[in-house]
Structures are given as structure tokens and as C-alpha cells.
Amino acid sequence: MLVQQLSRVLSEAPTILPCVGINVRHYKDDGDVERWVELINLAFRNGKPAMRCWTEPDFRQRIMAHPDWTPWNLFLAHNKHHQLVGSVSLVFRQSPDGPHPALHLLAVRPDARRLGIARMLVAMLESAAWQRGYREIVLETHAGWKEAAQFYAAVGYQLRAPTM
Numbered sequence: 001m002l003v004q005q006l007s008r009v010l011s012e013a014p015t016i017l018p019c020v021g022i023n024v025r026h027y028k029d030d031g032d033v034e035r036w037v038e039l040i041n042l043a044f045r046n047g048k049p050a051m052r053c054w055t056e057p058d059f060r061q062r063i064m065a066h067p068d069w070t071p072w073n074l075f076l077a078h079n080k081h082h083q084l085v086g087s088v089s090l091v092f093r094q095s096p097d098g099p100h101p102a103l104h105l106l107a108v109r110p111d112a113r114r115l116g117i118a119r120m121l122v123a124m125l126e127s128a129a130w131q132r133g134y135r136e137i138v139l140e141t142h143a144g145w146k147e148a149a150q151f152y153a154a155v156g157y158q159l160r161a162p163t164m
């Protein structure tokens with residue numbers, strides 16, 4: 001199966017390891033939309049299979065118009081030059097046993113990889129979910145996205161039965 005569902009059970013409050021020179025903030029204003037679209041298209045452009053290109057209207061219709069949308073759920077990592085270098089979004093997947101916090105659209109610029117930025121973003125997302133009382137994070141990825149597979153294995157995500 002090409003689309004894979006992974007999850008991680010949180011047994012304790014996540015530890016956030018800071019990255020030198022990287023600051024994370026939440027979505028602030030319209031200016032973030034253009035930068036986010038550029039980041040996502042750059043990060044996923046060599047994925048096999050390729051992800052469709054995102055546009056600013058996509059962001060507004062598929063992310064901001066979602067009932068769960070709040071600026072607090074979009075994490076944006078910036079370097080010391082104020083360049084957006086990474087992002088992840090916390091969404092909620094509905095299931096028969098209630099909503100599950102899900103990690104969505106994790107991306108790091110190619111020239112900023114292997115610095116621990118994704119690890120930090122994921123820990124921040126997990127921490128936000130933990131503080132709201134959730135103890136499991138789910139996500140969907142693609143078996144062909146090898147970097148993602150290696151990353152998720154490194155930070156403790158495992159294949160999950162497809163019950164979402």
C-alpha cells in the first residue's frame with residue numbers, strides 16, 4: 001500500500017530540542033501564505049511520487065477554511081535571516097472514537113535539512129497536542145517518500161492499522 005498511516009503514542013510530555021539560529025512562531029498574517037506555499041512546493045518538488053503544486057488559494061481553501069483552523073496550529077520555523085525554512089500543521093482527523101491530532105504537511109527547505117528542524121517542529125506539535133490532553137499523534141505519508149520514512153522512524157512513528 002503506497003499511502004501509509006503512522007502514529008506515535010506519547011507516554012510523557014514531549015521534549016523540544018532547540019535548533020541553533022532557528023525560531024518557531026505561529027501563523028501571523030497574509031504575508032505568511034506566499035512564503036508557506038513557496039516552502040511547500042520547494043520541499044516536495046523532488047518527491048516521488050510528486051505532490052501536486054500548492055497555490056495561495058489552495059492554502060486559504062484547504063487549510064484556513066477548515067473548521068479546525070487556528071493560527072496556533074501552523075508552526076513556522078525561521079532562520080536568523082527571517083527566511084521560512086520549515087513548517088508543520090496540526091489538524092484533527094475525525095474517527096468513530098473522536099478526533100485524533102494529526103501531523104500534516106511537514107516540510108523543511110532542502111538547504112536546511114539534517115539540522116534538527118523537523119524534529120523540533122514535530123516535538124512542538126506533539127507538545128501542543130499533549131497540552132490539550134491528547135496522547136497519540138497520527139499522520140499519513142507515502143511509502144515512496146524515503147526521507148520522510150527515515151525521519152518518522154527516527155522520531156518514533158510506526159505503522160498504524162488504517163482505522164482513521
Ligand SMILES: CC(C)(COP(=O)(O)OP(=O)(O)OC[C@H]1O[C@@H](n2cnc3c(N)ncnc32)[C@H](O)[C@@H]1OP(=O)(O)O)[C@@H](O)C(=O)NCCC(=O)NCCS
Pocket residue numbers: 043044047105106107108109112113114115116117118119120140141142145146147148150151152154155
Ligand atoms: C522529512 C523532512 C521533513 C526531514 O526534515 P529535517 O529537518 O531534515 O529532519 P531532521 O534534521 O529533524 O532529522 C531528524 C532525524 O531524522 C532522520 N532523517 C531525517 N532525514 C533523513 C534522511 N534524508 N536520511 C536518513 N535519515 C534522515 C535522522 O535520524 C535525523 O537525525 P540526524 O540528522 O541526527 O541523523 C525533510 O527531509 C523534508 O522536508 N522532506 C520533503 C517533504 C516530506 O517528505 N515531508 C513529509 C511528508 S509526510
